[in-house]
Amino acid sequence: MSTHLFQYKPYDYRYEYDYVFAGAGAASMSLLLRMLVSGRFSNSTFLVVDKDRKDNNDRTWCFWEKEDGFFEKLVYKSWDHLWFHSPGFSKKYKIKPYRYKMIRGIDFYSFCIDYLKKQQNVQLLFEPVQRIETLKEGARLTIENGEVYHAKKYIFNSIPFDQPKEAPGKHMLLQHFKGWVIETETDFFDPAACTLMDFRISQEHGASFVYTMPLTTRKALVEYTLFNEGLLKEEEYEDGLKSYMRDFLKLDQYTILEKEFGIIPMTNRVFDAGKGNIVNIGTAGGQTKPSSGYTFQFIQRHSDEIIYSMLNHGRPRPTQESHEGRFMFYDSVLLDVLVHKELGGAEVFTKLFKRNSAQRIFRFLDNQTWIPEELLLISSLPVGPFLRAAKRQMF
Structure with missing residues (x-):
């Protein structure tokens, strides 16, 4: 049985809304909250569908920004200085007017879902999405149990149903990372400066570095990151983190509070922007920077462009793409x-x-x-x- 927040009214299609969001991650939430706070969609109805309830801290977004952003109140920690390390070279950079910011996944999800639950015109459905299809009028989404939901206007999709196709000159690398939030018994970290990249570690698996985000004098996120074609074994990520903390942080005693793991595509293959009444957003819509894997800020920019296009041109199709x-x-x-x-x-x-x-x-x-x-x-x-x-x- 589907998990609904309140009773739905059936239509010819099983259920009907103006806009449907496939996926409830950063891309969907960033766009939907902008639509709601604009005040221009108060007469529209929305459905958000995701298999995951978003109730755990499954990721951390780090990014640089000059001004206060749309989700500024969710910034967990920020830094005005950062370190870069490589064999034979280390430098501490003052990055003003930028600040390097961190938003924790659980804080983002909790804030967005709590906000959506207060909106009478928004419903959440926690079920796996099986497929989406564009129609002559609107689009439809089918969940795994066969129930169908109709978007009278558009489906905004952040689920990568289709991988971008191979072509000559098109490459696919993976950015994959394992991170630990660790805590020490005594003051150890400098919370005023983070380490953006430390390449002093072994490069045997390809481009590999560690970044360290001090949260307090005793707590930090330490993340082992690689750019290559394939994943490592679980113990290899763990060994990489242990070695880094032993050999470079000179840290032997610490407690692991949290763990996270992620995979981000780094590719110049072309992502489909979506056809008909389906608009692809987030990584599925090509908003991951091919050469760095940075996504969060490109999602924010893309969300602003979609809103501008909808309000000024009546369609959610920005004329300027971020990665062209x-x-x-x-x-x-x-x-x-x-x-x-x-x-x-x-x-x-x-x-x-x-x-x-x-x-x-x-x-x-x-x-x-x-x-x-x-x-x-x-x-x-x-x-x-x-x-x-x-x-x-x-x-």
């Missing part, structure tokens, strides 16, 4: 370098951080630099490997 044009080319070239092992990730990012400010790198990774600034960044990288990768991508 020259920035997609830059991403493709870097992926090509990593896939062909022309350079290691440690060497690439060390060159960038040695010769550029953190602010310039942030703007570049946000797809917000101008060409003169991009030329400065490109000139800080080894010419040969990137030129060969660029030729492969062009031809």
Whole structure:
């Protein structure tokens, strides 16, 4: 039996709404809450469907931002300084006007779901989604038990039903990570500065680094991250974390409070924006930065673009895509370098951080630099490997 918050009124389709959201993660919540707080959709009805009740801390989003963001009240911790480490190079960066921010998954889900439960025109359904289909009028969603829900206008989908197709020059890497929130018995961490990347660890599995986010003087999130084609065994992630804390943090005594694991696609393959009355959002809609895996801020930007398009043009189809044009080319070239092992990730990012400010790198990774600034960044990288990768991508 489906888990409904209150009684539904049946239609020719089993149930009918103006908008249906397939998935209840960051992308769906970011867009839906914007629609609701805009005040322009008070006469619309919404359904959100996800197999997961979102009642555990399954992930942590970290991102940089200049101003207060839409979810500013959910920021758990932020930093004005960050460290970059690699063999033979370490530097602490002052990143103002940016702040590096952390939002915990459980805080995000709890806030959003509590807000939605207070809205009379929103319903939540915790069931696995089997399929979605666009129709001549609206679209429909079918859950695993066969029940059908009709969206009179649009389905916003964040579930990756279809993987982007392979094509010449298109690469697929995985960013996969295992993180521990640890606590020490005595003061150990500097909560004023985080470590964005530490490449001093073994690179035997490909581009590998650890980031450390101090939450207090005694508590921190330490995450072992890799960019490559395949996952490791469970014990390899654990060994990587233990080794890092022993060899680089010089930390032997600690308590593991929480664990998290995640996989993010890093690909220049083209994601389908959605057909007809289905709009793909989040990673399913191509909002993950191909060369870095950063997603949260691109979701926020995409949500703003969708809302603007709906209110001004009557359709949820932004004319400007975040990962098109020259920035997609830059991403493709870097992926090509990593896939062909022309350079290691440690060497690439060390060159960038040695010769550029953190602010310039942030703007570049946000797809917000101008060409003169991009030329400065490109000139800080080894010419040969990137030129060969660029030729492969062009031809």
